[in-house]
Amino acid sequence: MNPIAPSQTLLGFLQFLKAEGFTFGIGESRDILSALKASDCLDRNNVAHTIRTLTCRSREDWRGYDLAFRKYWFPKEVEMYELDLVERIDPRNRNTQRMSGLAGASKESPRQDNDTSVDGIGAGTARNISKADFRFINDKQAMRHAERIAERMANQLKRQLGRRRTFKPKGNQIDIRRTIRKSLSTGGLPLAATYSVRKPVHPHLVVIHDVSHSMSWNNPLLFRFARGLVRAFDHSHAFAFHTKLFSVTSIYREQSLSRMKERLEENNKLWMGGTKIAESLKTFNDLHSRLVVTPKTVVIIISDGFDTEDREKLRDELDTLAAKSRSILWLNPMLGREGVTTTAEQLKNELPEVDVFLPANSLEGLQNTVKKITALTSI
Amino acid sequence: MSVSELSLTAQFAATGYVVDHSLVTTLGLMRQLERPLLIEGEAGVGKTESAKALAEVTSAPLIRLQCYDGLDLNAAVYEWNYTRQLISIKLNESASDDGAIDVFSREFLMERPLLQSIQQPEPAVLLIDEIDRADEAFEAYLLELLSDFQISIPELGTIKAVSKPRVILTSNGTRELSDALRRRCLYHYMDYPGYHKELEIVLARLPDIDQSLGEQIVGFIQKIRDTELQKRPGVAETLDWAAALMGLELNTLQDNLDVILETRSCFLKTREDMAAIDRESVAEVITAVA
Numbered sequence: 001m002n003p004i005a006p007s008q009t010l011l012g013f014l015q016f017l018k019a020e021g022f023t024f025g026i027g028e029s030r031d032i033l034s035a036l037k038a039s040d041c042l043d044r045n046n047v048a049h050t051i052r053t054l055t056c057r058s059r060e061d062w063r064g065y066d067l068a069f070r071k072y073w074f075p076k077e078v079e080m081y082e083l084d085l086v087e088r089i090d091p092r093n094r095n096t097q098r099m100s101g102l103a104g105a106s107k108e109s110p111r112q113d114n115d116t117s118v119d120g121i122g123a124g125t126a127r128n129i130s131k132a133d134f135r136f137i138n139d140k141q142a143m144r145h146a147e148r149i150a151e152r153m154a155n156q157l158k159r160q161l162g163r164r165r166t167f168k169p170k171g172n173q174i175d176i177r178r179t180i181r182k183s184l185s186t187g188g189l190p191l192a193a194t195y196s197v198r199k200p201v202h203p204h205l206v207v208i209h210d211v212s213h214s215m216s217w218n219n220p221l222l223f224r225f226a227r228g229l230v231r232a233f234d235h236s237h238a239f240a241f242h243t244k245l246f247s248v249t250s251i252y253r254e255q256s257l258s259r260m261k262e263r264l265e266e267n268n269k270l271w272m273g274g275t276k277i278a279e280s281l282k283t284f285n286d287l288h289s290r291l292v293v294t295p296k297t298v299v300i301i302i303s304d305g306f307d308t309e310d311r312e313k314l315r316d317e318l319d320t321l322a323a324k325s326r327s328i329l330w331l332n333p334m335l336g337r338e339g340v341t342t343t344a345e346q347l348k349n350e351l352p353e354v355d356v357f358l359p360a361n362s363l364e365g366l367q368n369t370v371k372k373i374t375a376l377t378s379i
Numbered sequence: 380m381s382v383s384e385l386s387l388t389a390q391f392a393a394t395g396y397v398v399d400h401s402l403v404t405t406l407g408l409m410r411q412l413e414r415p416l417l418i419e420g421e422a423g424v425g426k427t428e429s430a431k432a433l434a435e436v437t438s439a440p441l442i443r444l445q446c447y448d449g450l451d452l453n454a455a456v457y458e459w460n461y462t463r464q465l466i467s468i469k470l471n472e473s474a475s476d477d478g479a480i481d482v483f484s485r486e487f488l489m490e491r492p493l494l495q496s497i498q499q500p501e502p503a504v505l506l507i508d509e510i511d512r513a514d515e516a517f518e519a520y521l522l523e524l525l526s527d528f529q530i531s532i533p534e535l536g537t538i539k540a541v542s543k544p545r546v547i548l549t550s551n552g553t554r555e556l557s558d559a560l561r562r563r564c565l566y567h568y569m570d571y572p573g574y575h576k577e578l579e580i581v582l583a584r585l586p587d588i589d590q591s592l593g594e595q596i597v598g599f600i601q602k603i604r605d606t607e608l609q610k611r612p613g614v615a616e617t618l619d620w621a622a623a624l625m626g627l628e629l630n631t632l633q634d635n636l637d638v639i640l641e642t643r644s645c646f647l648k649t650r651e652d653m654a655a656i657d658r659e660s661v662a663e664v665i666t667a668v669a
Contacts, residue, residue: 025562031412038411041384049404057561059419059552062568259609259651 010036016072017055020064024055060152149363153228157203157370172196203373204296205229205236206325208284210303212242212275222302222333225366227252227260229300237292241280247288277303278310281317289324297325298376300369302360304334311350318353327376328353331360331369383407387436396425396432397572397580405567406433415525415546417510417561420569423613425580426549427508429569433545434504442499442544443506444492446513452520456530458489483534493521494530497540505544510560511553518560525563572614574601584618588625595632596621598668600646608655612646620645632665639665 014029032054039046048069056062070077172195183190207226230238230252240248254260293299299321322328330351335344336359344357356372359365384403391398398406409416418426434441444455464482471480490498496505510518524530528540548564550556572580578597581588600617612620623642629635639661647653 023558031408031414035408035411045400046384046404049401050408052401053405053408053565053567056566056568057558058566059568062566258606258655 013051013069013072014055017051017065017068020068022055022061022065022068023057028054153225153363153366153370157229157232157373203233203235203298204294205233205373206292206297206299207236207238208245208281208299208301208303209238209240209248210242210275210277210301211240221363221366222331222360226300226302237288239284239288241275241277241283243276243279245280245283245288275303277305278314278317281314281321285317285320285324289321293321293324295324295326298373299325299328300331300373301328301354302331302333305330305332305347315351315353318351322353322355327355329369329372329376330354330357331365332357333360335359336361336365390436391432392583394432394435395583396428397576397583398429398432399576402429402567402569405565409545409565412565413543415548415564416567417548417550417556417564418567418569419550419552421571421611421613422551423615424569424571425614426569427506430504430506430508430547430549433547437502437504437545439501439545440499440503441506442492442496442503443508446507446509446511446517448512448514450513450517452517454491455517456491456493456520457532458491459483459534460487460489463487485535488532488535493524494538496544496546497524497528497530497538497542499542499544502542503544505546507546507548509551510548511550511556515557518557522559522563525560571604571611574598577601577614577617580614581617581621585621585625588621589630592624592630592632593621595668596624599632599664602664602667603646603656606655606660608647608649608652610648610652616646616648633669636662636665 010033011029014024014032018024032051035050035054036042036047039050048066051069052062052065056065175194175196178194178196179190179192182192182194186192207229209222209226226238230236230249236249238248238252239245248264251260251263254263318328330347332344332347334342335347335357344359347357348354358369358372360369384400384407387403387406388398388400391403405416408414418429420426430443431441433439459482464487467480467482467487471478488494492505496503507521510521525546528543529537531537548560571577574597577600578593581593581597582590585593596617600612600620604611620642623645624638627638627642629638632639636658640658643653643656643661647656
């Protein structure tokens with residue numbers, strides 16, 4: 001559903017684009033109107049290209065624009081497309097949707113809710129699959145699309161933090177030492193001041209990723225998400241574990257996705273049977289944490305929490321890790337899943353060393369994680 | 380498409396550059412709004428060529444600034460001719476009249492691409508190539524030029540543009556550009572061309588190529604691009620490979636597996652990609668294309 005009531009006006013469309021995450025100002029709106037006024041050809045393509053050129057700022061905007069354009073001006077067309085995609089995402093809905101028709105179908109099924117909290121990652125398609133549980137994305141095309149969105153979220157986080165560093169509430173400060181040094185060339189007279197440059201915020205993330213058999217349902221997407229984080233931030237590290245822990249930072253940094261998969265498979269590191277979380281965290285604390293964890297580090301554990309070991313040992317290791325790091329986030333694909341009654345609060349009571357438990361069963365859950373990391377790294 | 384856009388498309392075609400509707404619209408806006416254009420896209424899709432073609436179409440001089448890590452004002456904007464300044468000072472000392480000379484005047488200024496571009500009597504095409512390779516400080520310096528078409532030189536003051544150049548910035552996306560820079564530019568994303576457009580490019584650039592061979596080459600490259608490669612082949616690689624096959628007097632890809640394997644270095648640029656596209660894969664793609 002459009003967040004703004006669709007009025008068939010150009011300005012209405014520009015407002016719609018802004019609501020979809022496009023960032024442009026009043027100057028661009030003015031330029032669009034003047035360009036269209038001056039144009040001697042106002043066919044659909046020409047208008048679409050003109051607005052696109054002036055409102056897009058990145059490849060993501062460029063690729064999401066066509067759908068946003070059609071969604072606003074030709075909503076029926078898009079509705080048909082999205083309905084088709086949702087059917088492929090969740091085959092269980094196929095029959096009921098066919099019977100209930102176009103208008104009512106999307107409101108009846110809980111997995112087709114068009115309203116979503118996934119911000120700024122494109123229109124339409126992304127929004128429809130945002131709440132779908134990863135287990136039900138069986139269609140290859142939809143899965144690839146969801147994987148791309150998961151990886152893009154990490155880049156979105158990078159962009160959000162990148163923008164933040166340009167905001168300087170107090171303005172630049174004069175750097176006394178450099179100003180005096182520079183004044184040597186003018187005989188000691190400080191004619192030109194030198195200003196200090198604020199250091200950019202580089203979030204320091206460590207991802208500890210469960211790749212045991214119980215996680216195999218969720219791993220293609222969570223892999224892409226973890227890979228996106230590690231590739232987006234130079235200072236990040238990634239580790240994977242099942243019954244043993246191993247570093248996968250260099251593997252996740254592979255430019256080619258197929259090469260990454262190949263390297264993981266070469267090492268036969270995926271989908272091993274059991275899980276030893278406590279033992280793996282002990283290995284991490286003993287061997288790796290000294291090198292990769294600082295008081296600014298946000299540790300992200302991705303696991304369903306099925307462990308064959310006792311909880312006390314796990315709490316001890318989490319306690320050790322919590323003392324060294326800024327915070328620990330636990331992404332659990334079981335949370336928020338249909339039929340699972342355990343809540344984040346219950347898990348938090350059980351493992352108070354973890355700062356927050358977040359559901360990782362859908363793209364919406366991952367989006368919340370991105371928001372949480374943004375909040376944590378900007379403290 | 381309007382008459383002026385059709386005319387522009389035809390003019391580009393005459394230079395051998397196949398331009399699509401969206402880029403024509405963007406170039407029209409660029410001229411109308413007098414704003415710079417930022418073109419992003421993978422390497423080899425024709426970003427730089429678009430600037431060259433625009434210069435040819437508009438009969439304007441092309442001034443190119445190739446960006447790199449460490450690019451500074453001396454190489455990009457202006458530099459004082461220190462040797463000439465010293466010689467002038469010495470000559471002035473030995474001369475009979477004791478009038479002082481101003482060594483920080485236009486006479487001693489060496490213009491670099493950015494300054495040159497705004498000093499042209501007629502609008503030039505300024506290509507700032509691979510802006511993502513330059514550092515952020517240089518990007519910040521560009522803002523004044525891109526928004527006001529003027530350059531500030533402390534010793535001389537502000538130099539305003541004699542004529543506003545048509546500025547095209549290209550980026551391969553190796554690093555995120557600042558919002559300030561993006562805000563000042565029109566934006567165009569150049570993707571790999573589809574089958575028909577790429578075939579059109581090949582036929583335009585290599586008019587002597589056999590139509591059937593051109594179709595096979597383009598079909599082959601399109602298939603290769605769909606595979607996961609470290610460096611996907613761009614249009615430039617397609618043209619190189621087509622030229623190489625023409626040089627070897629090939630008429631068809633079928634039954635020429637060995638030649639394709641020997642010449643795949645024209646479109647595959649890393650060892651890993653060469654290993655990935657082996658004899659078996661090439662045979663499969665040829666069958667699919669046929």
